Amino acid sequence: MNAHPEMVEKFSPYLDAELPPADEAAFESHLEDCDACRASWTEFADALALVREVPRHRLPASFGRRVLARTRGERRRRLVRVQELLPFGPAEVGLGLVVLAAAAAAAVLLLAH
């Protein structure tokens, strides 16, 4: 005899403890009485127990270094692209900042008077 389809539908919610308490009790008492559903549930639960026990794969220690080498390269390329778009270089930026600071200081002095 095959397992009852409406019981098979409850296998995952039961496994994940998502059944309301009354349904959970009904499910358990059905399993006690129905050989087909019990056999089917055992097959299901055993399979999932095996899946949850599989050893996890781990990356070699060099993985992080390789990713960081790539992200560093990307950041450098982005900076170069930004500099290429600007009509002036870093020296001009420095000079611009000095001029701006001087103008700000002058403005503060004027306002103070």
Added chain:
Amino acid sequence: MRQTGGAMAADTPDPDVLVDRARRGDERAFAHLLRLHQNRVYDLLVRMLGDRAEAEDVAQEVFVAFHRALPAFRGDSRVSTWLFRIAKNHCLNRLKYRGRRGEGQHVELDALDRAGAEGPETPERTLERAQVNERVQAAIAALPEEQRLVLVLRDIEDLSYEEIAAVLEQPEGTVKSRLHRARLALARRLAGAGEENAS
């Protein structure tokens, strides 16, 4: 206790703080995020692609994409969810590419699956465990892509339904029914394989 969002030890910095620092170009913070999440992402990719070298290659792409997208991260989901979503997209693209090239599913049963879990064991027990791991990996690999993905996220990577729904960008109801079908198919296959081995 069920952990759903990456292995967070008590002395681990707050993930939000790490992301914020990484976004502002702090390489050490990015390296920390990398170390926290790299093995879970990689394990998912090995299970999905069945090939360690290819999984490592895709894992690199995932973390480079993650780094590139960091400035756009708004913090409305967990970092792990966001990373798994990037991994899912890269993985499905790789499988699509393989499909176009007419390549089937790779089932590489590597040294880890053969070796089984760590610890002192008798050679017989080690061999038995290794055979079981091989059967499990083959049964996972035989599932259709969408079912495989949801099963690995839930039953191996231990994500909550809510988190899986966010990774897959699907309603929780869809996730639950897909997972249930995947589990049933896997149980049938493993039971069948057991009978074949016994006969």
